[in-house]
Amino acid sequence: xxxxxxxxxDLKVNFKTYAGIVQAVRGVSFDxxxxxxLAIVGESGSGKSVTSNALMKLIPQPPxxxxxxxxxxxxxxxxxxxxxxxxxxxxxxxxxxxQDPMTALNPTMRVGxxxxxxxxxxxxxxKQEAKERAIELLRQVGIPMPERRFRQYPHxxxxxxxxxxxxxxxxxxxxxxxxADEPTTALDVTIQAQILELMKEIQKERNTAIIFITHxxxxxxxxxxxxxxxxxxxxxxxxxVNEIFYNPRHPYTWGLLxxxxxxxxxxxxxxxxxxxxxxNLLDPPxxxxxxxxxxxxxxxxxxxxPPMFKVSDTHYAKTWLLHPSAxxxxxxxxxxxxxxxxxxxxxxxxx
Amino acid sequence: xxxxxLEVKNLKQYFGSPSNPIKAVDGISFDVYExxxLGLVGESGSGKSTTGRSIxxxxxxxxxxxxxxxxxxxAVKSRKELKExxxxxxxxxQDPYASLNPxxxxxxxxxxxxxxxxxxxxxxxxxxxxxTLLEAVGLNKEHANRYAHxxxxxxxxxxxIARALSLNPxxxxxxxxxxxxxxxxxxxxxxxxxxxxxxxNLTYLFIAHDLSMVKxxxxxxxxxxxxxxxELGDADEIYNNPIHPYTKSLLSAVPHPDPLSERQRVRIPYxxxxxxxxxxxxxxxxxxxVYGTDAQIAKWK
Numbered sequence: 251x252x253x254x255x256x257x258x259x260d261l262k263v264n265f266k267t268y269a270g271i272v273q274a275v276r277g278v279s280f281d282x283x284x285x286x287x288l289a290i291v292g293e294s295g296s297g298k299s300v301t302s303n304a305l306m307k308l309i310p311q312p313p314x315x316x317x318x319x320x321x322x323x324x325x326x327x328x329x330x331x332x333x334x335x336x337x338x339x340x341x342x343x344x345x346x347x348x349q350d351p352m353t354a355l356n357p358t359m360r361v362g363x364x365x366x367x368x369x370x371x372x373x374x375x376x377k378q379e380a381k382e383r384a385i386e387l388l389r390q391v392g393i394p395m396p397e398r399r400f401r402q403y404p405h406x407x408x409x410x411x412x413x414x415x416x417x418x419x420x421x422x423x424x425x426x427x428x429x430a431d432e433p434t435t436a437l438d439v440t441i442q443a444q445i446l447e448l449m450k451e452i453q454k455e456r457n458t459a460i461i462f463i464t465h466x467x468x469x470x471x472x473x474x475x476x477x478x479x480x481x482x483x484x485x486x487x488x489x490x491v492n493e494i495f496y497n498p499r500h501p502y503t504w505g506l507l508x509x510x511x512x513x514x515x516x517x518x519x520x521x522x523x524x525x526x527x528x529x530n531l532l533d534p535p536x537x538x539x540x541x542x543x544x545x546x547x548x549x550x551x552x553x554x555x556p557p558m559f560k561v562s563d564t565h566y567a568k569t570w571l572l573h574p575s576a577x578x579x580x581x582x583x584x585x586x587x588x589x590x591x592x593x594x595x596x597x598x599x600x601x
Numbered sequence: 602x603x604x605x606x607l608e609v610k611n612l613k614q615y616f617g618s619p620s621n622p623i624k625a626v627d628g629i630s631f632d633v634y635e636x637x638x639l640g641l642v643g644e645s646g647s648g649k650s651t652t653g654r655s656i657x658x659x660x661x662x663x664x665x666x667x668x669x670x671x672x673x674x675x676a677v678k679s680r681k682e683l684k685e686x687x688x689x690x691x692x693x694x695q696d697p698y699a700s701l702n703p704x705x706x707x708x709x710x711x712x713x714x715x716x717x718x719x720x721x722x723x724x725x726x727x728x729x730x731x732x733t734l735l736e737a738v739g740l741n742k743e744h745a746n747r748y749a750h751x752x753x754x755x756x757x758x759x760x761x762i763a764r765a766l767s768l769n770p771x772x773x774x775x776x777x778x779x780x781x782x783x784x785x786x787x788x789x790x791x792x793x794x795x796x797x798x799x800x801x802n803l804t805y806l807f808i809a810h811d812l813s814m815v816k817x818x819x820x821x822x823x824x825x826x827x828x829x830x831x832e833l834g835d836a837d838e839i840y841n842n843p844i845h846p847y848t849k850s851l852l853s854a855v856p857h858p859d860p861l862s863e864r865q866r867v868r869i870p871y872x873x874x875x876x877x878x879x880x881x882x883x884x885x886x887x888x889x890x891v892y893g894t895d896a897q898i899a900k901w902k
Contacts, residue, residue, distance in 0.1 A: 293783040294754075409645075438644040438810060443854040443868045465784055468813070468856030472863040491860045509788035510858055511817030513840065520795070521788035521817070527753050596861040 255426055255459050256282040256305075261319035263297075263304050266312055270532050274300040276483035277319070284426070285457040289470040289491075291506070292480035295528050298463045301480070302429045305461070306344055307336050323427070342372045345420035349432040351412035355404040361388075361415050362400035365422050372423035387418040392448055410441035414448065421452065428453075431463045446473055467510055471495055476564070479503050482529050482539035488558070489565035496589050497581075499559075499567040501544045504582055512588050522584060538570065546571060546579050606772055606804050607633040607656070612665035614648070614655045625651040627828035628665070630882075633772070638798065638805040640819030640836065642812055642851070647825040649808050653774045656806070657692050669772070684718060691765040695777035697757035701749040707735070707760050708745030714767045734763040739793060755786035762793065766801075774806045779814060791818055812855045816840050824848045834889035844891045844901050847871050 263275040275297045282288050290298045303309050305321055307328060321328040323343060328336070340346075348354040356364060365384040369375060375383070381400070388396035391414040404412055413433060420428060430449070434442040450473065453460055462473055470477055470491070477494040479487040479502065487500040498504055508522030526543045529535050535542065541551035548570050559572035571579050580586070610630050615622035626648045633639050643649045655662050658674065667674050674686055694700035701710055708731045712721075721727040732742040738759040749757060758778060765773055775794070779787040791814060797803060809815045815822060816836050823833040824847065832845040843849045850871035856863060880894045891898060 293785060439812065439854040439856075440644065440850060440868075440871070443856070446856075447868070466856070467784070467858040468863075471858050471860040472856045472866070474860075495858060495860050505785055507858060509785045511791075511813050513813050513816055513855070513857065520792050523788040523792060524785040525789075527755065527786075592859040592861065595859075599862070599865065 252284045252286070252457075254281055255284050255324065257320075257322040258301075258305070259320050259322070261301065261304060261321060262317040263300050263309060264315045264317045266315065267532075271315075272531050273317075273534055274483055274531060275304065276531075276534065278480075278483075278485055279319075280478055280485065280488065282427070282459050282461065284459055285453060287453065287460040287462055287473055287475045289462045289464060289474035289477045290480055291464060291467065291470055291477060293465060293528060295531075296480040297483040297531075298480050299431055300483075302346070302431050302461060302463050305427075305429060306340055306346055307331070308346075338372075341368055341425065342423045343425055344427045344429065345423065345425040347413075347416055347420050347428065347430040347433045350436050351409055351416050352436070354416050355412060357404050360401055360403055361407070365415075365419050368419055368422035384418070384422070387421060388415070390452070391415070391418045391421070392444075393418075409437055410444060413437060413441075413445055417445075417448065417452070421456075424456070425458065427459045427461070429461045429463070432465070433462075434469060435464070435466070442469070449473065467495075467506060479506070482534060483531055484539065484568065486540065486569070487567040489561070489567075493562065493565040496593065497561070497565070498585070499561055499565070499572060500540075500569050501546050501571070502540050503567075504585055505543075507585050507588075508582065519584065522582070538568075540569075548576060603634040603636055605632050606635045606670065607806075608666070608668040609633075609652075609656065610666040610668070612652065612655060612667065613663040614651050614660055615663040622663075624828050626655060629825075629828075629830045630665075631823055631830060631833060633804060633806060635771075635804055636798075636802050637820040638807050638818055640815035640822040641806060641808045641825060642810060642815050642822060643825035644810060644851075648828040649810075649825045650776055652825070653692070653776050653806060653808050657690055657774055658686075688714075688718060688768040689770050690772045690774070691768065691770040693758075693761050693765050693773060693775040693778045696781050697754050697761055698749075698781070700761055701757055703749050706746050706748055707740075707752070707763075710749075710760060711735070711745075711763050711767050714764070718768060720768075730767075734767055737766065737797065738763045739789075753786075754782050755789060758782060758786075758790055759793065762790075762797070766797065769801075770803070772804045772806070774808070776808045777810070778807075780809065780811065787814065794818065812851060824851065829892055830890075831892045832890065834886070838886065838889050842886070842889075844885050844889070844898075845893065846874070846901060 259279050261275055261278045265272040265274055278301055292298045316329055362384055365387060366380040369380040369383050385396045385400055388399055393399050393411060393414050407415060434445050464470060474491045476490050478485045481502050487503050498507060505524035511521060524543050529539050537553050538551040538556055541547040550570050556568050556570045558566040558568050560566055570576055611628050612626055613628050614626040615624055617623045641649045654660055656667055677683055677686060711731050711734055712727055715721045715727060721730050731745050735742060735744055740759055779790050782790060807815060807818055819836045822836050822839045823830045826847045832839060832848045843852055850869045853869040880892060882890050882892050883898045885891050
């Protein structure tokens, strides 16, 4: 097993607002190894972006408050670090790729400068060396004619090319962990596929760990080794990508999978939906936060928060349905059928 | 066979200077039949949104004909006829945050059309109508007095749908109606659109870049690329037997929620092929049309 790079324990992040304290992240724990990709999925407001920003300590204080927990990077807790110490970690150890390549770049600066800036800050090299490195990086992220592109401004790049520049900047100081917050959501599918391929290539070459935040399950299936499903500021299911897609145990995961149309098996039945909307985190509900939207909710769901139940050594889900004395509830038919279809297909492909 | 509700013939929409125009839509033709959903897919910049906006007369078209219920809508000049046309054809927009006036209540937004068209003048009648519309889209009467910011994204899109339905249209252009919504909310809105279509015999032009949702909701799909429709056919046919290399490339890029197949996925890149003047629309299979030259079609097949 490769080295453990990151360990997050019971992380809590609150925001102070006029209406009261919003508990955006309510005790999140996970770990990540070198060269591994963890996908964090969930709806808007589930806390996935707050979690990733917290790892970089990018939450503005105030209104944000790190209310508890620890973030161990290479064994060292990041939460007590000062802003000055943290600026050495950012870019150098952990780098981030943002969703919108249109706004992540400075429109008044040549892209070359935006890359060399990072190299000069974190590495002891001359300007000339930094430039050579930057051009090499542009080439690595698949930008043709990097010498010419180096001197251009962001507006001269297309959306997909800009996202490549953003990735080049993130890689400039050779970070060990790359956090990508919806990096392909603003892009067309064909460009999205190219960027995903690029990220996988980079990971292979550099053994970078990646945290990939998205709401698109198709993308998760493509890129992730492990998956954490977030709901209302908590991780509700956690497992390897195969476990989450072929043996989902949490009703919320069922809902997410069911709300995607199935292109392969041609069914015209209604999409499963998750009724209602996520809870208000100003005043999180007692018990299981998902209970009001859960058609399989038990009485205890409204009284007591479920713990993480173990499904396998790598697979956990936070639902009372996994309690030994809970009624046996299986994966809904439509999803089960779909999974069987996928597995059968994989088998015939294998032959 | 159902009746043709809309015929688009050689539609062209150019922007910029006439000497060097940007050909956003470059001569496309298609029909939409009553009660069906035609999906229009393509990447950003392919001209799909422009097509929708041209049909509903948000732009003055450069060339071509748009025939709705047998009438050429660009020949319609009188105010009365225009209003009639506006009642028949409505639009649902992409961004539920930008498309609702923040200073108006949901009720006012939905009933704006009544004022313009002089319908339901009696206040009580109007309230009732607003109530039924809100209920039809899965909200309730009490929501009428709230402002847009009090609703979530999915609820806002429902208000946008209620507004589009308010004048009992027969044809609705939905321009990326779900792209800005969360997955679970997307499914709610798509189910709602399907239900309303069944109940009211609506016809949709569904514009989107997300192929999986388009395939799910559409009866037929048109694929746009560089201002042209490069392929058009039944949704299953396009999905299972794509002919045009661009369609193939687009389909190969769609990720599936199936890790085992994702790990083996091979993306087919699309090399832009220059089409010369001899390119035309070919019917490669019954009701399956592909745009290209004779030589290209032979090669692709």
